[in-house]
Amino acid sequence: MSNLQAFFAQNVDQTITIKQVISTRFKDEEGNPIPxxxxxxxxxxxxxxxxxxxxKERDRKRGMKTIIDEDSFIDKFVAACTVFPNLKDSDLQKSYGVMGEVDLLKAMLLPGEFTEALLVAQEVNGYDKDMNDLVEEAKN
Structure with a gap:
């Protein structure tokens, strides 16, 4: 395979997945943490x-300005990246008394656990790589 062919859509790994224990509170039948x-x-x-x-919000000095609700973005981003447990499962949502993936994830996880989930979601999407690290990796 030539170097260029490595970039063709059919040769790219499309399903990047990371399994990680986010909390030791969720355990299987043997008492092992479930990732x-x-x-x-x-x-x-x-x-x-x-x-x-x-x-969009009106600003006296600049007219209209665009504002991103960063907390909401982070919540939705982490929920969108979480494939297990299935946050869309209605029985799981009912068990926590919530509706929706974001509300379920926030109900399930403690603040520190949510931060860990965010870090993994960022990593699986390539946000954990420093450009200098990528350059070094490419050299080797």
Whole structure:
């Protein structure tokens, strides 16, 4: 395979997934922590999430300005990347007394656990890589 062919759509790994224990509070039958599973989302999906968290607000000096609700974006981003447990499962949502993936994730996780989930969601989407690290990796 030539170097250029490595970039062809059919040769690119489309399903980047990371399994990680986010909390030791969720255990299997043997008492082992159950890992959550996170998957990368498309750039288009990220743009949809960002747009849903964006609003226009009037500013006295500049007229209209665009504001992104960062907390809402982060919540929706992490929920969109979480593939296990299935946050869309209605029985799971009912067990926590919530409706919707974002509300379920916030009800399930403690603040520190949510931060860990965010870090993994960022990693699976390539946000954990420093450009200098990528250059070094490419050299080797």
């Amino acid at each position: 959550f599973e996170f998957q990368a989302i498309s750039r288009e999906r990220e743009k949809e999430i960002r747009k849903s968290c964006t609003k």
